[in-house]
Amino acid sequence: ASTHATDNKHHILLAASGSVATIKLPLIAAALAAHPTVSLRLLLTPSATHFLQSQSAEQPALESLAAIPRVDAIYQDADEWTVPWVRGNSILHIELRKWAHVMVVAPMSANTLAKMVHGVADNLLTSVIRAWDTTGLVDLYRKKLILVAPAMNTAMWEQPITGRQVGVLEGEWGVKVGGWVELLRPQEKTLSCGDTGNGAMYEWTGIVREVERRLGL
Structure with a gap:
């Protein structure tokens, strides 16, 4: 990470977890990559990779996303511990x-929403979330945001437990309350x-606009 600290780029870690809406990931990545000052890294859970296996033009092979300009790397769980760890690694x-x-x-x-709220870190994505510097004091950088766009079946979204989890993200950790x-x-x-009902991911173009707004792109 230190080698990129002074590259004058906006570093965006774009992640996807197991939802059909993962098929929008290539569109989001390509739109953000249109900005020359952006550096992108992609991170997918094992479930998310099932939606990008060359099924159609809308669902290209995950590996093909590396050809998008300014996509520097694509990470999966297997990349976390490739060799036995030793001190200094x-x-x-x-x-x-x-x-x-x-x-x-x-x-x-x-599933990932529930893990985030309860602090579960059992894959690469949730480990990054669990290790996030929520104060800006560890990385000596201004407080950094995590933007999340839930996507799930309507019955899942309407369940009481989802409401409680959303309440934590918005009411306790949300940007509107200083989070x-x-x-x-x-x-x-x-x-x-x-x-038919609530649960479809926020429109992908809106996600791009929100990232652009937050980074001043």
Whole structure:
């Protein structure tokens, strides 16, 4: 991370967890990469990778996203511990935390939402979230944001436990109360499963605009 500290780039860590809305990740990445001052790194959970395996033009192979300009790297869980750790070696989820100026989780599945709120760190994505510098005092940088865009079935979104978890992100950790999380609430539409209701990910173009606004792009 230190080698990038003075590159004068906006470092965006763009992550996706297990939701159909992962198919919007290539569009988000390409739109953000249109800015020459941006440096992008992608991070996907194992479930998210199932949606980007060359199924269609809308779902290209994950590896092909490396060809998008300014995408510097693509990370998965297997990249965390590639060799037995010894003293002096870096730790990937900490390095990604240090490198990023902003983290965007789009989509954030119901599972990852629950993990974030309860502090579970059982994969690379949730380990970065759990290690996030929520005060700005550790990395000696202004408080850095995590933007999350939940996406899930309507019944999942409407469950009481989801409401309590959203309450933590907005009411306790949200930017409006001086926190570090900006939650982009899902929209109502007919979902891929055929159900109609709330739960579809915030429009991908809106996610791009929000990142641009936050970084002054």
